[in-house]
Amino acid sequence: MTPRKRTLPVPKTGRGEMTRRKILDAAKREIGRRGFAEASISTITAEAGVAQGTFYIYFRTKEDVMRELVLHMGRMLRHHLTEATEGARNRLDAERLGLRAFLDFVRKNPDLYKVVEESQFVDGKVYRQYYTEFAKSYRIALAAAEKRGEIAPGPNDVSTEVRAWMLMGISVFLGQRYGLWDPKTPLDEIVDAAADMIGHGLAATIPARIPAPAP
Amino acid sequence: MTPRKRTLPVPKTGRGEMTRRKILDAAKREIGRRGFAEASISTITAEAGVAQGTFYIYFRTKEDVMRELVLHMGRMLRHHLTEATEGARNRLDAERLGLRAFLDFVRKNPDLYKVVEESQFVDGKVYRQYYTEFAKSYRIALAAAEKRGEIAPGPNDVSTEVRAWMLMGISVFLGQRYGLWDPKTPLDEIVDAAADMIGHGLAATIPARIPAPAP
DNA sequence: CACAAACATGACTATTGATTCATGTTTGCA
DNA sequence: TGCAAACATGAATCAATAGTCATGTTTGTG
Numbered sequence: 344m345t346p347r348k349r350t351l352p353v354p355k356t357g358r359g360e361m362t363r364r365k366i367l368d369a370a371k372r373e374i375g376r377r378g379f380a381e382a383s384i385s386t387i388t389a390e391a392g393v394a395q396g397t398f399y400i401y402f403r404t405k406e407d408v409m410r411e412l413v414l415h416m417g418r419m420l421r422h423h424l425t426e427a428t429e430g431a432r433n434r435l436d437a438e439r440l441g442l443r444a445f446l447d448f449v450r451k452n453p454d455l456y457k458v459v460e461e462s463q464f465v466d467g468k469v470y471r472q473y474y475t476e477f478a479k480s481y482r483i484a485l486a487a488a489e490k491r492g493e494i495a496p497g498p499n500d501v502s503t504e505v506r507a508w509m510l511m512g513i514s515v516f517l518g519q520r521y522g523l524w525d526p527k528t529p530l531d532e533i534v535d536a537a538a539d540m541i542g543h544g545l546a547a548t549i550p551a552r553i554p555a556p557a558p
Numbered sequence: 559m560t561p562r563k564r565t566l567p568v569p570k571t572g573r574g575e576m577t578r579r580k581i582l583d584a585a586k587r588e589i590g591r592r593g594f595a596e597a598s599i600s601t602i603t604a605e606a607g608v609a610q611g612t613f614y615i616y617f618r619t620k621e622d623v624m625r626e627l628v629l630h631m632g633r634m635l636r637h638h639l640t641e642a643t644e645g646a647r648n649r650l651d652a653e654r655l656g657l658r659a660f661l662d663f664v665r666k667n668p669d670l671y672k673v674v675e676e677s678q679f680v681d682g683k684v685y686r687q688y689y690t691e692f693a694k695s696y697r698i699a700l701a702a703a704e705k706r707g708e709i710a711p712g713p714n715d716v717s718t719e720v721r722a723w724m725l726m727g728i729s730v731f732l733g734q735r736y737g738l739w740d741p742k743t744p745l746d747e748i749v750d751a752a753a754d755m756i757g758h759g760l761a762a763t764i765p766a767r768i769p770a771p772a773p
Numbered sequence: 774c775a776c777a778a779a780c781a782t783g784a785c786t787a788t789t790g791a792t793t794c795a796t797g798t799t800t801g802c803a
Numbered sequence: 804t805g806c807a808a809a810c811a812t813g814a815a816t817c818a819a820t821a822g823t824c825a826t827g828t829t830t831g832t833g
Contacts, residue, residue, distance in 0.1 A: 356830095356831095358829085358830085383819085383820060383821080384820075384821065384822080385820075385821090395821095395822090396822090396823080396824080398822090399821095399822065399823080403822095404821080404822085405821075
C-alpha cells in the first residue's frame with residue numbers, strides 16, 4: 344500500500360500522453376461516481392481501455408491520481424472563473440458572475456467536483472492547499488475592492504480572510520445543493536437570491552420614511 | 559462486505575449499553591482522526607477495550623457506526639445550538655450566537671465533526687438528510703423572522719432556501735478554517751467579521767453626505 | 774534496417790482487514 | 804440455586820484488490 348517513492352511518474356513522450364489522459368479521465372469518472380474506495384484500479388483501467396499495469400506507468404498509487412485531479416480541477420476552475428469574471432464592473436458584480444460560473448461548472452463537472460471534495464479524506468494536504476490558494480486570491484481581490492471603495496471595510500483585521508472563507512463556503516454549499524443534488528432550479532434565481540444576501544446581508548432595510556400626510 | 563440484513567443491531571440491556579457506548583466513542587475518535595478507511599474494526603475495539611467480535615453485537619457494519627455517529631452529532635449540535643440561541647433578541651442575534659456556538663462545538667468535537675463530513679462519502683443518504691434537516695429548521699426560522707420584519711425579504715421565492723444553505727455553508731467553511739485548521743484565532747473576531755457580513759453584506763455603505771461647506 | 778527507449782500487457786502475489794462463529798461468561802430472575 | 808437470555812471472546816475465514824513483474828510491442832532515430 345506504500346510503494347517505494349520511485350523518482351516520479353513523470354513519463355511523457357508522444358502517445359503516452361494520450362494514454363495518461365485516458366486514465367486520468369476514467370479515474371475522474373470512476374472516483375467521482377463510485378467514490379475513492381469503490382473505484383478500483385482495474386475498473387479505472389478497464390474504463391480507460393488499457394491494461395492494469397499500465398496504470399503504474401503513469402501513477403505511483405491511487406492517491407496520486409486523486410492529487411492530480413485536484414490540481415486539474417484547480418486549473419480548470421480558475422480558468423473558468425477568470426473568464427466569467429472578466430467583464431465585471433465591480434466586486435459585487437464579480438461575485439455574482441463568479442458564483443454563477445461556479446454553479447455552472449459544478450453542474451457540468453459533477454464528477455470532478457466530487458473528487459475534490461473527497462480528496463479531503465485521501466490527502467488532506469492537497470485539499471487544504473486547494474482552498475487556501477483560492478482564499479488567497481479572494482483576499483487579494485477583496486482587499487483591492489475595499490481600497491477602491493466598492494465594498495465596505497470589515498470590522499476588524501481578520502475580516503478579509505473571514506469573508507473569503509465565507510464566500511467560498513457559500514459557493515460550495517450552493518454547489519452541493521443546487522449543482523449536485525438539484526440540477527433543475529434555474530441558476531438565475533439562485534444567483535439572484537445569493538447576490539442579494541452577499542451584497543446587502545439579511546438585515547431588514549430601514550423602512551422607507553412614511554410620507555407625511557398631505558396637509 | 560455486505561452482510562445479510564439481520565433484523566437490527568438493537569441489542570440493549572444493562573451493561574451492554576455501556577459497551578456499545580464505549581465502542582461508539584472509540585469509533586468516533588478513530589474514524590475522526592484516521593479517517594474511515596484507516597480506522598479498522600480491530601483498532602476501534604482495541605481502543606474500546608473489547609474483543610473484535612463484540613463490535614458485531616452492536617453494529618452490523620463499519621458503515622453502521624458512521625450513520626449512528628452522524629445522527630449523534632445531529633442531536634448534540636441541535637441541542638448545543640438551541641441552548642446557545644435561546645436568549646437571542648432577534649434573528650441576526652441568533653445568527654451570531656449560533657455561529658459562535660457552532661465554531662465552539664467544532665473546536666471541542668473535531669473528531670465528531672470530521673466524521674460527519676466524511677459520511678458524505680460513506681453513506682451519502684445520511685449526510686444529505688443531516689443537512690436537509692438543518693436546512694428545514696433554518697428555513698422556518700428565517701421565514702418567521704422575515705414575517706416579524708427582523709430580516710429583509712429575499713428577491714424571489716427560492717431565497718429563503720438559498721439563504722439557509724448559504725448560512726450553513728458559511729458555518730461549515732468557517733468551522734473548517736477556524737475550528738479544525740486553526741483553533742487559535744479568537745472566536746470573537748471571527749464572529750464579529752462574519753456577523754457583519756451576514757447582517758449587512760459587502761456593499762459599501764452609502765458614504766455619509768458631505769457636509770455643505772460652511773458659508 | 775536495427776536497436777533502444779518508451780510504452781503496454783495481464784497473470785500473479787501478498788496483504789489486509791471486515792465479518793463469522795463456536796465457545797465461553799455474566800446477569801437477572803423464577 | 805439454576806436456567807436462559809444477553810453479552811463477550813478471539814481465532815479463523817475469505818474475498819478483494821493494490822501493486823509487481825517478466826514478457827512483449829511500438830516508435831523514433833541513426
